[in-house]
Amino acid sequence: MIEQNNHQLIEIDDPEIDPEQIMVEIRRRMWVERKKRKYDQQNFPKFGQSDVFNRLADLELDSELYRYLDKANNAIGGVDTSAVLVDSPATRVPILGKIWRIIRANAHQLVLFYVNRTTRQQTTVNQEMLNTLNRLAILIQEQNETIEMLRAELETSVEKQAQ
Amino acid sequence: MEHPPTYTRQHMNKPSQIHQFSTDISLGDAVSNHILDTAKTLNDAGYSSKVFCENPAPADVGYPIYPIDSYENEASIDSILFVHFTICYPQQMMVRLKKLHNKKVLVYHNITPHVYFYGINEGSYHAAQLGRQQLRFLASFIDTAIGDSSYNCAELRANGWETVYQLPISFDTARLDTKPSSRVMNWGEEGTNILFVGRIAPNKKFEDLLLTYYYVKNRVLPDARLVLVGSDSGMQSYAGYLQAIIKRLQLSDVHITGHVSISELVAYYRTASIYLSMSEHEGFGVPLLESIYFDVPVLAYKSTAVPETLAGRGVLFTEKRYDAVAELIGTLVNDKELHQQIVTNQRSLLKNYSYKSFQEKLLTIVDSVANGAPTSI
Numbered sequence: 001m002i003e004q005n006n007h008q009l010i011e012i013d014d015p016e017i018d019p020e021q022i023m024v025e026i027r028r029r030m031w032v033e034r035k036k037r038k039y040d041q042q043n044f045p046k047f048g049q050s051d052v053f054n055r056l057a058d059l060e061l062d063s064e065l066y067r068y069l070d071k072a073n074n075a076i077g078g079v080d081t082s083a084v085l086v087d088s089p090a091t092r093v094p095i096l097g098k099i100w101r102i103i104r105a106n107a108h109q110l111v112l113f114y115v116n117r118t119t120r121q122q123t124t125v126n127q128e129m130l131n132t133l134n135r136l137a138i139l140i141q142e143q144n145e146t147i148e149m150l151r152a153e154l155e156t157s158v159e160k161q162a163q
Numbered sequence: 164m165e166h167p168p169t170y171t172r173q174h175m176n177k178p179s180q181i182h183q184f185s186t187d188i189s190l191g192d193a194v195s196n197h198i199l200d201t202a203k204t205l206n207d208a209g210y211s212s213k214v215f216c217e218n219p220a221p222a223d224v225g226y227p228i229y230p231i232d233s234y235e236n237e238a239s240i241d242s243i244l245f246v247h248f249t250i251c252y253p254q255q256m257m258v259r260l261k262k263l264h265n266k267k268v269l270v271y272h273n274i275t276p277h278v279y280f281y282g283i284n285e286g287s288y289h290a291a292q293l294g295r296q297q298l299r300f301l302a303s304f305i306d307t308a309i310g311d312s313s314y315n316c317a318e319l320r321a322n323g324w325e326t327v328y329q330l331p332i333s334f335d336t337a338r339l340d341t342k343p344s345s346r347v348m349n350w351g352e353e354g355t356n357i358l359f360v361g362r363i364a365p366n367k368k369f370e371d372l373l374l375t376y377y378y379v380k381n382r383v384l385p386d387a388r389l390v391l392v393g394s395d396s397g398m399q400s401y402a403g404y405l406q407a408i409i410k411r412l413q414l415s416d417v418h419i420t421g422h423v424s425i426s427e428l429v430a431y432y433r434t435a436s437i438y439l440s441m442s443e444h445e446g447f448g449v450p451l452l453e454s455i456y457f458d459v460p461v462l463a464y465k466s467t468a469v470p471e472t473l474a475g476r477g478v479l480f481t482e483k484r485y486d487a488v489a490e491l492i493g494t495l496v497n498d499k500e501l502h503q504q505i506v507t508n509q510r511s512l513l514k515n516y517s518y519k520s521f522q523e524k525l526l527t528i529v530d531s532v533a534n535g536a537p538t539s540i
Contacts, residue, residue: 013475014508026490
C-alpha cells in the first residue's frame with residue numbers, strides 16, 4: 001500500500017463529508033493502479049527549475065559531484081545587494097546627524113547602483129550555469145541507466161547465443 | 164530639500180470627489196472590474212468619481228477613463244485618490260504621487276513574488292522586485308491602505324501601514340448573467356471538462372495542472388479535457404515551456420484558449436465538470452467565486468489567499484500529489500452525491516461576496532477615511 005501521511009492531504013469543511021473516508025478510497029485506487037502498472041518504485045518526473053535539483057537527490061550520483069552541486073545550489077540564493085545602514089553615533093547628532101544619514105545613504109545607494117548592476121548580471125550567469133550543470137548531471141545519470149540496461153540486454157543475448 | 168508631508172489625525176471635510184488611479188484598465192480582468200465597480204458605486208452615492216489611467220484603456224470598458232496627466236486639475240485638498248497597486252509604478256509616477264497633497268489611499272492587489280518570473284520574463288522579474296521595494300516606500304507618504312484579503316492586509320501591515328482596511332474585490336454576478344457562447348456550449352457539452360481560469364503566469368503553476376491531467380487522462384477519466392482559459396500576454400516563453408510538457412507527455416485534449424469574451428467565459432464555466440487550481444500565489448481568487456456561482460465544484464491547492472477566499476468551501480489539498488489529486492477529481496466527478504453536497508455547501512459562500520455587501524463596505528471605508536483616518540496637511 002502507498003505510504004500514508006500523518007497530515008491530511010485534503011480539507012473539506014463540511015460536517016456531512018468525511019475527508020478521511022474519501023482518502024481511504026483514493027489510496028486504495030492508487031495502490032491498485034500502481035500495482036497494475038508496476039509503478040510501485042517509479043517516481044514521476046518533475047519539471048521546472050526549482051525541481052531540477054530535487055531530482056538529483058533521487059539519483060545515484062558520484063558523491064563528490066553531488067556534494068559540489070549541493071553546495072553550489074545552496075550558495076546561489078545568498079547574494080544580498082541591498083543597503084543595510086545601521087545608525088552610528090554621528091547620525092544621532094541633532095540636525096547634522098540627519099543630514100549626514102541622508103548623505104551616507106545616498107552615497108551607499110550610488111555605489112550599490114553600479115555594484116548591483118554587475119552583480120545582477122553575474123548572478124544571472126551563475127544561475128544559468130548551475131541549471132545547466134544540474135540538468136547535465138540528470139542527463140548523465142539517465143544515460144548511465146540506459147547503458148546499464150543495454151549492457152544487461154547484451155549479456156542476456158550473448159548467453160542465449162552461447163546456449 | 165523637499166520635506167516629506169507630515170501627518171496628523173484630523174477630520175477632512177466630507178469629500179465630494181473620490182477618484183481612482185491605476186496603471187492599466189483592461190476588459191474583463193478582476194482588478195479592472197473592481198475599479199469600475201468602485202467608481203460606479205461612488206457615483207451612485209453622490210461622489211464625483213473619475214478613473215485615471217497611465218496607459219490608454221480600451222474604448223469599450225463602459226466607463227470614461229482619463230489620462231493621469233489630467234488628474235492635477237481635479238486634485239483638491241478635500242478629494243481622495245484611490246491608488247491601485249498591482250505590480251510597480253515608473254519612477255516619475257512615484258514622484259508625481261508623492262507630490263500630490265490631497266488624501267491618498269493605496270488599494271493593494273498583491274504582487275506576484277519576483278522569483279516566479281526568473282528565466283521567464285525579465286521585465287516582470289525586475290518589476291515585481293521593484294514593486295515590493297516601492298510598497299515600503301509608498302507607506303512613507305500614503306498612510307491608509309485597503310487590501311482585498313486579510314492575506315494582503317497582513318502584507319501591508321508588515322510593510323509599514325498602520326491604518327489598513329479590508330475590502331474584498333467586487334464580485335458582480337450580473338456580469339456573469341450573459342448568454343453563453345453557443346459554439347463553446349456545443350463543444351463542451353460532452354465529456355469531463357477540467358477548468359482553470361487565469362492569465363498564463365508561472366505562479367499559477369500550469370505545469371502542475373498538466374501533470375495532474377496526465378494522471379486523470381491516463382488512469383482515471385479517459386474522456387477528460389483540460390481547459391485553460393487566460394491570456395499568455397508577455398509570458399510566451401512560459402507558454403512554450405507548457406507546450407513542451409504537453410508534447411513530452413503526449414497529452415491530448417488540452418485546450419489553451421487565450422483571452423476569451425465574457426460569453427465564452429460563461430460557457431466554459433457552464434460546461435466545466437470541475438475547477439482545478441494549482442496556483443501557488445493568489446492575492447484573492449475571483450475565478451474560485453465564479454466557479455462557485457456556476458455550481459462547479461472547486462478543487463484547489465491550499466496556498467496564500469485561496470483558503471481565505473473559499474472560507475471552508477470546496478476541497479483544498481495540501482500537497483501536490485498528482486496521482487492522488489487525479490483520483491480525487493475522479494471521485495468528485497463520479498460520486499454524484501458527494502458532488503452535490505460540495506456544490507450545495509459552496510453556494511452558501513456567495514452571500515459573503517454579494518455586490519451589495521461590497522458597496523456597503525466600500526462606503527463605510529470611505530466614511531471612515533474621511534472622518535477619522537490620518538490626513539495629510
